[in-house]
Amino acid sequence: MNRWLLPQDRVPEAWYNVTPHLGDALAPPLHPATRQPVGPDDLAPLFPMELIAQEVSTEPWITIPGPIIDVLRLWRPTPLVRARRLEEALDTPARIYFKDESVSPAGSHKPNTAVAQAYYNASGGVQRLATETGAGQWGSALSFAGALFGLEVKVYMVRASYLQKPYRRVLMETWGASVVPSPVDEPEHPGSLGTAISDAVRDAASRDDTHYALGSVLNHVLLHQTVIGLEAREQLQMAGEERPDVVIGCCGGGSNLGGISLPFVPDAAVRLLAVEPSSCPTLTKGAFDYDFGDVAGLTPLLAMYTLGHDFVPPAIHAGGLRYHGDSPIISALVRSGRMEAVAYPQKDIFEAAVKFARTQGTVCAPETGHAIRAVIDEALVAKEAGEERVILFDYSGHGLLDLSAYDDFLNDRLID
Amino acid sequence: MNRWLLPQDRVPEAWYNVTPHLGDALAPPLHPATRQPVGPDDLAPLFPMELIAQEVSTEPWITIPGPIIDVLRLWRPTPLVRARRLEEALDTPARIYFKDESVSPAGSHKPNTAVAQAYYNASGGVQRLATETGAGQWGSALSFAGALFGLEVKVYMVRASYLQKPYRRVLMETWGASVVPSPVDEPEHPGSLGTAISDAVRDAASRDDTHYALGSVLNHVLLHQTVIGLEAREQLQMAGEERPDVVIGCCGGGSNLGGISLPFVPDAAVRLLAVEPSSCPTLTKGAFDYDFGDVAGLTPLLAMYTLGHDFVPPAIHAGGLRYHGDSPIISALVRSGRMEAVAYPQKDIFEAAVKFARTQGTVCAPETGHAIRAVIDEALVAKEAGEERVILFDYSGHGLLDLSAYDDFLNDRLID
Numbered sequence: 157m158n159r160w161l162l163p164q165d166r167v168p169e170a171w172y173n174v175t176p177h178l179g180d181a182l183a184p185p186l187h188p189a190t191r192q193p194v195g196p197d198d199l200a201p202l203f204p205m206e207l208i209a210q211e212v213s214t215e216p217w218i219t220i221p222g223p224i225i226d227v228l229r230l231w232r233p234t235p236l237v238r239a240r241r242l243e244e245a246l247d248t249p250a251r252i253y254f255k256d257e258s259v260s261p262a263g264s265h266k267p268n269t270a271v272a273q274a275y276y277n278a279s280g281g282v283q284r285l286a287t288e289t290g291a292g293q294w295g296s297a298l299s300f301a302g303a304l305f306g307l308e309v310k311v312y313m314v315r316a317s318y319l320q321k322p323y324r325r326v327l328m329e330t331w332g333a334s335v336v337p338s339p340v341d342e343p344e345h346p347g348s349l350g351t352a353i354s355d356a357v358r359d360a361a362s363r364d365d366t367h368y369a370l371g372s373v374l375n376h377v378l379l380h381q382t383v384i385g386l387e388a389r390e391q392l393q394m395a396g397e398e399r400p401d402v403v404i405g406c407c408g409g410g411s412n413l414g415g416i417s418l419p420f421v422p423d424a425a426v427r428l429l430a431v432e433p434s435s436c437p438t439l440t441k442g443a444f445d446y447d448f449g450d451v452a453g454l455t456p457l458l459a460m461y462t463l464g465h466d467f468v469p470p471a472i473h474a475g476g477l478r479y480h481g482d483s484p485i486i487s488a489l490v491r492s493g494r495m496e497a498v499a500y501p502q503k504d505i506f507e508a509a510v511k512f513a514r515t516q517g518t519v520c521a522p523e524t525g526h527a528i529r530a531v532i533d534e535a536l537v538a539k540e541a542g543e544e545r546v547i548l549f550d551y552s553g554h555g556l557l558d559l560s561a562y563d564d565f566l567n568d569r570l571i572d
Numbered sequence: 573m574n575r576w577l578l579p580q581d582r583v584p585e586a587w588y589n590v591t592p593h594l595g596d597a598l599a600p601p602l603h604p605a606t607r608q609p610v611g612p613d614d615l616a617p618l619f620p621m622e623l624i625a626q627e628v629s630t631e632p633w634i635t636i637p638g639p640i641i642d643v644l645r646l647w648r649p650t651p652l653v654r655a656r657r658l659e660e661a662l663d664t665p666a667r668i669y670f671k672d673e674s675v676s677p678a679g680s681h682k683p684n685t686a687v688a689q690a691y692y693n694a695s696g697g698v699q700r701l702a703t704e705t706g707a708g709q710w711g712s713a714l715s716f717a718g719a720l721f722g723l724e725v726k727v728y729m730v731r732a733s734y735l736q737k738p739y740r741r742v743l744m745e746t747w748g749a750s751v752v753p754s755p756v757d758e759p760e761h762p763g764s765l766g767t768a769i770s771d772a773v774r775d776a777a778s779r780d781d782t783h784y785a786l787g788s789v790l791n792h793v794l795l796h797q798t799v800i801g802l803e804a805r806e807q808l809q810m811a812g813e814e815r816p817d818v819v820i821g822c823c824g825g826g827s828n829l830g831g832i833s834l835p836f837v838p839d840a841a842v843r844l845l846a847v848e849p850s851s852c853p854t855l856t857k858g859a860f861d862y863d864f865g866d867v868a869g870l871t872p873l874l875a876m877y878t879l880g881h882d883f884v885p886p887a888i889h890a891g892g893l894r895y896h897g898d899s900p901i902i903s904a905l906v907r908s909g910r911m912e913a914v915a916y917p918q919k920d921i922f923e924a925a926v927k928f929a930r931t932q933g934t935v936c937a938p939e940t941g942h943a944i945r946a947v948i949d950e951a952l953v954a955k956e957a958g959e960e961r962v963i964l965f966d967y968s969g970h971g972l973l974d975l976s977a978y979d980d981f982l983n984d985r986l987i988d
Contacts, residue, residue: 158645161577229574230933241720259675261933263972303930304657323739326975329982330929513746514719517646517677556679556972559742566745 158240160391162233167225170217172382174418174485175375177216181488183459186446194456201361202368204280207273210376218379220272223279227271227304231260232383236391237551241515243535250538252531253395254551255388255416262327264521264553265412266297266371269380273369274301284308284366286359288338288352291317291475292324293521293553294371299333310366312338312355315347317475323557348468349479350451357454372409373449373458373483381415384550389419392548400548402427402534406526407439407497408476410483416550418485421494428495429534430486431526433505435572436469438462438482439490439497447481460487470571472502473561474522500529501572506565508532509555521553522561574656576807578649583641586633588798590834590901591791593632597904599875602862610872617777618784620696623689626792634795636688639695643687643720647676648799652807653967657931659951666954668947669811670967671804671832678743680937680969681828682713682787685796689785690717700724700782702775704754704768707733707891708740709937709969710787715749726782728754728771731763733891739973764884765895766867773870788825789865789874789899797831800966805835808964816964818843818950822942823855823913824892826899832966834901837910844911845950846902847942849921851988852885854878854898855906855913863897876903886987888918889977890938892969916945917988922981924948925971937969938977 175182184193196208203211210218220228239252257265277285285307289295295311302309311333318325318337325335338352339345353370360368370377385403392400403420405413407430420426430439438461447462449455460481463469467480489495502522509525511532512518520528527549538545555562564570591598600609612624619627626634636644655668673681693701701723705711711727718725727744731753734741741751754768755761769786776784786793801819808816819836821829823846836842846855854877863878865871876897879885883896905911918938925941927948928934936944943965954961971978980986 157580159580161579163577164573164575261935300933304933322979323972323975326979326982327935327972330926330935330975330978332930510746514748517716517720519677519743519746554972556739556743556970559739559746562746563738563742566742 158238160236160394162387162391164229167228167232168220168383168386170219171379172386172419173213173216173218173379174421176214177421178485178488181492182484185456185458188448188453188456191457202357204276204282204367206276207376210379211374221275224272224275228268228383233387234259236388236395238395239516242512245511245515246532246535246539248535248539249543250535250545250547252535252547253392254549255384256551257384257412258551258554262293262297262300263556264293264297265381265384265415265550266294267300268383268415269371269377269411270297270301272380274298274305274307277367278305278307282365282367284310284363285369286310286356286366287369287371288312288349288356290314290349290478292321292557293476295335296324296327297371298369299328299331302333303331309333310359311335312340312352314338314349314352315345316471321557348451350465353450354452354454357450372411373481375485377411378414378418378483378485381411382418384415385417385419388416388548397546399423399426401545402429402547404429404431404527404530404534404547404549406431406477406523406552407482407486408479408523410486412550412552414483414485421489428489429530430490430495430497431530432497432499433472433474433477433526434499434501435472436463436478437499438480440499444487444491449481458484460484461490473558474502474526476523477526498530500526503570503572505529506562506570510565519555520551521555522558524552574654576652576810578803578807580645583644583648584636584799584802586635587795588802588835589629589632589634589795590837592630593837594901594904597908598900601872601874604864604869604872607873618773620692620698620783622692623792626795627790637691640688640691644799649803650675652804652811654811655932658928661927661931662948662951662955664951664955665959666951666961666963668951668963669808670965671800672967673800673828674967674970678709678713678716679972680709680713681797681800681831681966682710683716684799684831685787685793685827686713686717688796690714690721690723693783694721694723698781698783700726700779701785702726702772702782703785703787704728704765704772706730706765706894708737708973709892711751712740712743713787714785715744715747718749719747725749726775727751728756728768730754730765730768731761732887737973764867766881769866770868770870773866788827789897791901793827794830794834794899794901797827798834800831801833801835804832804964813962815839815842817961818845818963820845820847820943820946820950820963820965822847822893822939822968823898823902824895824939826902828966828968830899830901832964837905844905845946846906846911846913847946848913848915849888849890849893849942850915850917851888852879852894853915854896856915860903860907865897874900876900877906889974890918890921890942892939893942914946916942919986919988921945922978922986926981935971936967937971938974940968
């Protein structure tokens, strides 16, 4: 066996909320003007009340509404796969498992929260959502979810990606979304996630019919992604594994990493490992401080590892990892030592991604390549030690809309 | 429930061979020079003996070797999905099921035969395969399969596609294949499947270490694809359906249509429907005759519906359906009346594909859009008649590498 499937009625019925487990390690967001903790009313112009409540909830489990589960069942539970061919190529005693989130309609883990956010906004009477997207995985996911819940979706796409990745724009438009390059008022600026968040927040704050949606970083986003780890834990047991020795995910804002790893936080025997690009080394070289989520300073201040909200990372291909900050939950886990972090240059990433494609068959997103790089290194350490370690990672998305990155790697045009 | 999954150990253990059921309706291929039926020795420079034997086998079931099943299990059995959201949007009493072949590493049904062909060639001592590709689904599949069995793969890609779809080329190169535009000796010629087949056959015939591989049309190719229909039949029963009323597939050379429909041929209560583009109307307007499979006249003559081997179809986006001929098996079924055929212009196709994306969530290949168009029309006929018909179709591939086609449709640039 190399794939473990769960029937549709085993989509988790509740999200796992790790925040009670973190206690005081999680500092509250501050209002950008007053620097006092933000309250629900401060956030109400941007988010529906259910999501605001989830952002600060201390309940350990939060029930998933039926209409969300109905949509998740279009592709969930996702397969847990053992990468036996990669193991054989590495000649490692490690057993490597991955949770395949690339099977969603939008091709990544992002729909897990996009569907929830679209549902809560639609059921709260909102007609329109504004959001940002970098490489396009999040914008695609929200466009898909908006189409299913009858919401108009406006996506502010980082201009450099908008110009380099027209297929991503077309995908969003196929689901009915409207996509414009950001920053909207500086046509020569290449843009960044920080500028696009500013554009989307301004849009949502200026219209009564519109809310804002964020694809990572916030507590409620990571909460929605915990279906990944919850399913994976059950599937690992089907595979005969008591627990993973290490859980690995790439980390930009932290949503796929949180999704696969948070359900394992209480089990101290499980190592957790974040993988980021060395050109945007938030967790490995950033400072832990209060900072804005966007360039313009419109968002609340979050307590997190940050490279500074005006940091513009180099144009690496893993656009989803080009973010100056990080999820407060992930930041707290790293700061406390519960989670480790490592950074790699992108040539190392694509070397690993191509090895994966030529052994396991599938071509991953550049973001996912970061996790695979770390998995290979962990498997080689296990080989060196002669130990049968169990490695679990999140295969967060496919790379079918990122093939120009592979072209650059195969033709030695990558710059680190 | 809207998805029926089978465990890995339920990948079929034998392929279903329909040819004994067809009897005399299937005329033998003729040698291009002598016009006598070809023998195994005529084909030996191009194909391994196991495939030549399968091409003419009259055994009703042919055992699938273990190493092929091992690779198929990377993604098979594929899900059977009920398209409930599409049904609701159409307000039809019909129950619409599709077999999702887009989940393979190469994104279509093509690996079902690519893996088998790579295995038989590798186990027969061949080191290198030459093939053609149009839109790129077949070339991708053989590149993937070649990587897993250690074969060098050379792909002759129709020049128009090579220039328009650089991502497809990169995907093949990521798996290690070498890709060149065809025709190789006429750099200004846009190419066609017919010219690319000529290039690939010439390559294979001129080198001792090289065989040729074809992605459709031939009996052994359709044989390998029958895993689709065999799994679907079992999954329909899991879903509580005795049989489908109609089985639908798009048709270029006939491999995905054959895959889903051939196991249902003996059940006369099941209608079979081929869907093709009105700009390449092989089954609906072609003549039934002996014709070459390629432009240069290098292949055996096949008894099939054909538009003439020098027919160059318009550059519609469904590149996989731009073939002048058709599988002899499919042709025999249509000629005998066992299978129906219908043709659509491409604007109708993309209208259906976008409706599918906005209801079911996934973006299909333009080829697959043909099947969906016919499915919608059958569902509307059922609505008109007030009948609970069961419709089964093959979701042959995703459209993530065909998004420029959607861009053209959404911006009213499609030409029929």
